[in-house]
Amino acid sequence: MSTVTFGRLRAAAKRIQHDALTVYFVARDSNTPIVVRLLALAIAAYAMSPIDLIPDFIPILGYLDDIILVPLGIVLVIKLTPSNVIEASRSKAAKVATKPISHVAAAVVIGTWLLCAAAFGYWVWEYGR
Incomplete structure (x- = not known):
């Protein structure tokens, strides 16, 4: 390209x-x-x-x-x-x-998404059987 x-x-x-x-x-x-x-x-x-x-x-x-x-x-x-x-x-x-980009805020958002994904995975694992 x-x-x-x-x-x-x-x-x-x-x-x-x-x-x-x-x-x-x-x-x-x-x-x-x-x-x-x-x-x-x-x-x-x-x-x-x-x-x-x-x-x-x-x-x-x-x-x-x-x-x-x-x-x-x-x-x-x-x-x-x-x-x-x-x-x-x-x-x-x-x-x-x-305004400058906040890498800390980006890390918090990514961490929140990962935590939600992990909680959902745990829920599926425990209650999906």
């Missing part, structure tokens, strides 16, 4: 990440209609969650949800949201995106 194509893919991924953060702020804005808020919350949670509808290890299909479902959901939320809310949410997302 050429460096130009890789650079374009990286820029597109960064844009989707920024838009997912914008959608999160749309979900938190009280001026957003309740149905759109719920949709925005679901899209933002799915986009930022490490758990996918179709696991990424499945060839081709694994990335389709990330390539198709998330951007379509983001576009739908942006189309249904008032323009003043979108502008305010984009500015909040831009401010948050410039």
